[in-house]
Amino acid sequence: MVGFKxxxxxxxLAFTDGVTAIVGPNGCGKSNIxxxxxWVLGEQKTSALRADSMDQVIFNGSKSRKPLGMSxxxxxxxxxxxxxxxxxxxxxxxRRLFRSGESQYLLNKTQCRLRDILDLFMDTGMGSDAYxxxxxxxxxxxxxxxxxxxxxxxxxxxxxxxxKARRKEASRKLEAAQRDIARVQDIVxxxxxxxxxxxxxxEKARQHQELSTRLRELDRxxxxxxxxxxxxxxxxxxxxxxxxxxxxxxAEASVTTSEAEVVSAERGQQEKEAxxxxxxxxxxDVRTAVSEVQQQISVLDERTAATxxxxxxxxxxxxxxxxxxxTMDEELARVRERLVAVVEELSQAQTEAEAKRQRVTExxxxxxxxxxxxxQRRESLxxxxxxxxxxxxxxxxxxxxxxxxxxxxxxxEGLQLQAAERLRAVEEQIASExxxxxxxxxxxxxxxxRLHEAEERERTLRSEQEALxxxxxxxxxxxxxxxxxxxxxxxxxxxxxxxxxxxxxxEWTPSGEKLTLAEVxxxxxxxxxxxxxxxxxxxxxxxxxxxxxxxxxxxxxxxNNVGKAxxxxxxxxxxxxxxxxxxxxxxxxxxxxxLVAADDQLxxxxxxxxxxxxxxxxxxxxxxxxxxxxxxxxVTLNGEVVHRAxxxxxxxxxxxxxxxxxxxxxxxxxxxxxxTLQQRAEDIDARVRxxxxxxxxxxxxxxxxxxxxxxxxxxxxxxxxxxxxxxxDDIAGQRDALDRDAETFRTELESLRVASEESDRLLxxxxxxxxxxxxxxxxxxx
Numbered sequence: 001m002v003g004f005k006x007x008x009x010x011x012x013l014a015f016t017d018g019v020t021a022i023v024g025p026n027g028c029g030k031s032n033i034x035x036x037x038x039w040v041l042g043e044q045k046t047s048a049l050r051a052d053s054m055d056q057v058i059f060n061g062s063k064s065r066k067p068l069g070m071s072x073x074x075x076x077x078x079x080x081x082x083x084x085x086x087x088x089x090x091x092x093x094x095r096r097l098f099r100s101g102e103s104q105y106l107l108n109k110t111q112c113r114l115r116d117i118l119d120l121f122m123d124t125g126m127g128s129d130a131y132x133x134x135x136x137x138x139x140x141x142x143x144x145x146x147x148x149x150x151x152x153x154x155x156x157x158x159x160x161x162x163x164k165a166r167r168k169e170a171s172r173k174l175e176a177a178q179r180d181i182a183r184v185q186d187i188v189x190x191x192x193x194x195x196x197x198x199x200x201x202x203e204k205a206r207q208h209q210e211l212s213t214r215l216r217e218l219d220r221x222x223x224x225x226x227x228x229x230x231x232x233x234x235x236x237x238x239x240x241x242x243x244x245x246x247x248x249x250x251a252e253a254s255v256t257t258s259e260a261e262v263v264s265a266e267r268g269q270q271e272k273e274a275x276x277x278x279x280x281x282x283x284x285d286v287r288t289a290v291s292e293v294q295q296q297i298s299v300l301d302e303r304t305a306a307t308x309x310x311x312x313x314x315x316x317x318x319x320x321x322x323x324x325x326x327t328m329d330e331e332l333a334r335v336r337e338r339l340v341a342v343v344e345e346l347s348q349a350q351t352e353a354e355a356k357r358q359r360v361t362e363x364x365x366x367x368x369x370x371x372x373x374x375x376q377r378r379e380s381l382x383x384x385x386x387x388x389x390x391x392x393x394x395x396x397x398x399x400x401x402x403x404x405x406x407x408x409x410x411x412x413e414g415l416q417l418q419a420a421e422r423l424r425a426v427e428e429q430i431a432s433e434x435x436x437x438x439x440x441x442x443x444x445x446x447x448x449x450r451l452h453e454a455e456e457r458e459r460t461l462r463s464e465q466e467a468l469x470x471x472x473x474x475x476x477x478x479x480x481x482x483x484x485x486x487x488x489x490x491x492x493x494x495x496x497x498x499x500x501x502x503x504x505x506x507e508w509t510p511s512g513e514k515l516t517l518a519e520v521x522x523x524x525x526x527x528x529x530x531x532x533x534x535x536x537x538x539x540x541x542x543x544x545x546x547x548x549x550x551x552x553x554x555x556x557x558x559x560n561n562v563g564k565a566x567x568x569x570x571x572x573x574x575x576x577x578x579x580x581x582x583x584x585x586x587x588x589x590x591x592x593x594x595l596v597a598a599d600d601q602l603x604x605x606x607x608x609x610x611x612x613x614x615x616x617x618x619x620x621x622x623x624x625x626x627x628x629x630x631x632x633x634x635v636t637l638n639g640e641v642v643h644r645a646x647x648x649x650x651x652x653x654x655x656x657x658x659x660x661x662x663x664x665x666x667x668x669x670x671x672x673x674x675x676t677l678q679q680r681a682e683d684i685d686a687r688v689r690x691x692x693x694x695x696x697x698x699x700x701x702x703x704x705x706x707x708x709x710x711x712x713x714x715x716x717x718x719x720x721x722x723x724x725x726x727x728x729d730d731i732a733g734q735r736d737a738l739d740r741d742a743e744t745f746r747t748e749l750e751s752l753r754v755a756s757e758e759s760d761r762l763l764x765x766x767x768x769x770x771x772x773x774x775x776x777x778x779x780x781x782x
Contacts, residue, residue, distance in 0.1 A: 003059045003068040004039070005032040009715075040073040040095045042105075042117050055099055065718065069448060069711050072096045084120055093117055098707065100452040102700075111701070194484055201487065295396065398756040402749060409745040412738050419735040423728060430724045433717055440717060444710040451703040458698050465691045472684045479677045486670040489663055498563035499540060507556040510549045515664055517541040517568055521606060522597040522662030526637060527589075529658035530615045533639035533649075534592045537566070538609045539660055543602070546571045568605055576607040583629055587621030588614055592635060597662075619650065 001007040006029050013033065022030045035049045039057060046054055061067035074094040077084065084091055094106035105112050107120070499516075502508055518539035523531050532539050542565060544550050550567035557565060579591045589595070593603075593610040614631035616622045622634035622642035633643045639657055640650035 001033075001036050001073050003071040004036050004073050005029075005057055005059065005071075007032065007036075008059045008062075008065055008068065036073045037075065040075045040093055041121065042095075042114050044114075054097060054103075055101070058097060058099060064722070068715070069099050069444060070096060070708060086120065091120075093120075096704075098448065098451070098704070100448055100455065102451065102455055102704070104704065295390070394759045398752055398759055402752045402756065405745050405749050405752065409742060409749065412742045412745060416735060416738045416742065419731055419738060423731045423735065426724050426728050426731065430721055430728070433721050433724065437714070437717065440710065440714040444707070444714055447703070447707040447710045451700070451707050454698050454700055454703050458695065458700065461691050461695050461698075465688060465695070468684050468688050468691065472681060472688065475677050475681045475684060479674055479681065482670050482674050482677065486667060486674065489659065489667050489670070496540070496563065496565075498557055498565040499542075501557065501560060501562040502542065502553055502565060505556060505560070507559070508549075508553045510553075511545050513664075515543055516660065517543055517602075517605070517609075518660035519663040520598070520602060522665045523595055527592075527595050527615060528661040529639045529653060530635045530637050531592060531596060532658050532661050533641055534610055534613045534615070534633075534635045535661075541566045541568045543568045543570065545569075568602075570601045573601055573605045574608070576604040578607065579612045580630065582614060582631065587617045588625050588629065588634075589617065590615055619648075622648075 001013075002010045022033055024030050031050065035043075035057070039049060043049060046052060046056070049057060051057055058071040059065075059068045072094065074092055077091045077093070079086065079089050079091050088108060092106075092108050094104075094109070096102075096104040096106075105114055105117055107116060503514055508514075516539060518532060518535060520543050521531075542550075542553065544553070544567050547569045550569050553565065553567060557563060578594060582588065582591055584590060591610075592613040592615050593607045595615060596606050596610075598606050612630060612632040614625045614629065614634045616625050616634045616636055619636055619640050619642065622636055622640065625631045625634040626642055626644045631644070633641060635641045638650075638653055640648070642648045
């Protein structure tokens with residue numbers, strides 16, 4: 001299903017063995033599927049499809065999709081058991097409807113009629129109104145309907161519907177045949193009247209039949225030749241269509257592969273970004289660990305240097321103590337020498353020695369105090385240096401963290417730029433794709449307009465063709481009728497021996513055409529029988545120019561001993577006045593001589609022959625005319641004659657009665673009418689050929705294919721735009737996540753900056769404290 005009700009996109013549904021019902025929540029499309037099956041099987045009632053008009057089955061658009069211009073449903077049936085009366089094992093029924101109103105039915109992708117589909121499913125249990133497709137609401141309807149209304153389902157299930165339909169069709173055909181037979185019988189009765197005159201046309205008809213047969217053979221040969229040419233062209237077009245379809249499939253496969261590669265590349269890029277973030281985190285951890293190790297190394301180096309200085313100081317103090325000890329020994333020696341030398345000064349020396357011991361004790365105490373203070377200063381200096389090293393390590397860690405965050409921020413900003421670039425590229429692609437939408441809409445509208453115009457033109461031409469064919473049949477029927485009448489009139493000759501001889505003999509050669517009085521004069525159609533009856537034998541008088549022509553004819557009759565004939569000599573006809581006034585009413589129609597059309601010379605002869613003969617409507621009017629008027633005789637429209645003397649002539653009317661009157665003029669008129677009708681028939685045939693030629697140039701299938709291609713291109717373009725919009729949403733989500741990460745990194749960098757400034761301040765303070773302690777230590781040691 002494509003474009004049918006709520007199924008905007010192409011949807012395939014497979015009904016495998018055992019599937020008997022479609023269930024689901026409200027609004028999921030169950031009824032639309034049932035409506036689609038009914039519709040493709042030929043449903044014509046919009047109420048059964050839950051619609052007010054048939055174009056409502058076409059997808060009417062939504063918030064995110066525009067309305068479609070075509071609805072199509074295809075039903076594929078496996079005919080392995082041969083239930084359907086066709087040789088195909090798989091039957092595909094397709095129905096299409098365009099917003100222009102055109103509806104197409106296809107059987108195995110071949111356009112067909114609705115009648116063909118209905119006949120295919122007749123008596124199979126499948127159909128738009130059969131029991132094979134039943135909605136939930138129809139169950140209650142079936143159970144609650146009358147028995148006569150349920151009878152249709154039972155007949156369909158029993159296989160009776162097909163035979164009833166065939167019986168009804170046969171009855172219609174039989175009635176039409178009976179009407180045709182009745183008409184044929186009427187025509188036969190009508191033609192039977194002119195069979196004798198048409199006998200001479202048998203040979204011509206045989207020749208016409210042979211020529212027609214030859215013409216049909218030539219037409220068949222021409223049709224076979226044209227069919228062979230068209231078949232070759234069709235095969236070439238099918239090969240070209242196959243090639244185009246293969247190229248389209250290759251292009252679609254290439255596009256699919258490219259899209260898959262793009263998706264795979266994006267997925268790989270995301271994985272690489274994740275690995276990059278993990279690597280950056282690992283690098284930050286390593287840098288932190290390295291900084292800590294370097295800090296520990298610096299502390300150990302400082303401790304080693306302090307230990308080395310302490311050892312040097314201890315060595316110096318030991319050396320100083322050794323020097324002092326040597327000095328004291330020397331002094332003791334000198335004291336002993338002086339004690340030995342001057343015993344007398346013992347008390348004085350003892351006093352001085354005591355004083356010196358007192359001074360040594362004080363010096364020792366001062367030395368111990370100095371050593372204690374120096375040790376305290378060294379310890380304070382060591383603590384200050386340890387704090388300084390800690391501050392330096394902290395500053396290094398903060399710097400490493402700041403550099404890592406800055407790199408991650410730079411990477412995030414790069415990803416933001418890439419996301420913005422991708423977003424801009426997708427938006428440009430959407431703009432590029434959407435730029436052609438008005439042109440595609442216009443192309444679709446133009447294709448639909450061309451299709452509608454072609455359909456309208458085809459309907460007009462077909463109507464004109466039917467009208468022309470009907471006119472052609474009418475004209476040819478009229479030509480045939482007039483030709484039959486013409487041949488009848490031409491073949492109508494006087495049966496008397498003298499008249500037949502004069503008409504055919506070369507011994508009599510008048511100056512004009514050999515015509516009788518009835519043939520020369522003329523009158524209204526309804527008066528012909530009456531005028532011929534009134535003329536009597538005078539109707540057979542030969543009209544000649546002068547008496548010499550009459551004598552020539554009489555001599556010929558005498559030589560050949562073929563009877564007598566009467567001649568009306570124009571140079572001897574006197575001018576006679578009209579019969580006078582006649583009371584005209586509904587029954588009495590006028591003087592016969594005055595109701596005849598003749599030239600001025602023959603007028604006197606007509607008045608002399610017809611005399612005071614009146615034409616009346618009926619036999620009663622005839623008796624009334626001869627009894628109450630000045631008429632000597634009266635003739636009815638049916639050829640009955642009443643004389644004032646009491647004589648009356650009447651009886652049945654033959655089919656040839658009255659046809660001689662105006663025969664010559666009627667022959668000329670029929671010939672002119674036949675020529676005009678033949679010209680009109682040729683004009684109609686030429687117009688029919690033009691119409692057929694123009695119909696041959698109208699390719700509704702091609703125009704329909706153009707509409708479908710335009711609709712398909714537009715739908716594919718909308719699908720691509722929708723896919724691009726989905727990518728925009730994905731990229732926008734990625735960009736938002738990157739914005740959040742960048743903001744987090746900036747916040748952490750700001751915190752690290754504040755912490756780094758505090759560490760720098762503490763480091764400066766520690767450096768100053770260490771310098772002061774170092775100065776104090778030097779002062780104490782000095």
